[in-house]
Amino acid sequence: MTWAYPPAMNVPAAWALVSASAIVLVLAAFPLRRRLHPRVVDGLVALAGAGIGVGGLLFLDDVGPGSWILAPVFLAIGALAHVRALFAGAGPLRT
Numbered sequence: 001m002t003w004a005y006p007p008a009m010n011v012p013a014a015w016a017l018v019s020a021s022a023i024v025l026v027l028a029a030f031p032l033r034r035r036l037h038p039r040v041v042d043g044l045v046a047l048a049g050a051g052i053g054v055g056g057l058l059f060l061d062d063v064g065p066g067s068w069i070l071a072p073v074f075l076a077i078g079a080l081a082h083v084r085a086l087f088a089g090a091g092p093l094r095t
Contacts, residue, residue: 009058009059009060009061009063010058011058011059013055013058014055014056014058014059015055016055017051017052017054017055017058018051018052018055018056020051021047021048021049021050021051021052021055022048022052024044024047024048024051025044025045025048025049025052025079027044028041028044028045028048028083029045029083029086029087032044033087042080045079045080045083046076046077046079046080047076048079049072049075049076049077049078049079049080050072050073050075050076051072052075052079053071053072053073053074053075053076054068054071054072056071057071
């Protein structure tokens with residue numbers, strides 16, 4: 001049987017990693033943001049972004065080595081930039 005998409009590589013691990021990373025991201029962005037040191041929050045946000053990237057790759061089969069390097073780095077930087085932009089001095093979610 002042919003599939004439109006490649007078969008999943010490890011769906012349970014992918015869902016677990018994406019879910020755990022999303023929970024860490026929400027916790028770091030909202031309740032922990034004012035309680036922890038800013039560098040710790042930045043580290044948690046970057047780690048959660050990288051976890052979402054790796055979890056997304058676990059859904060796929062035949063992923064190249066470049067993707068395993070670029071996706072987590074790109075999403076770690078992107079998550080950090082996104083949270084900083086939203087919670088900046090005049091950002092929409094400034095508290």
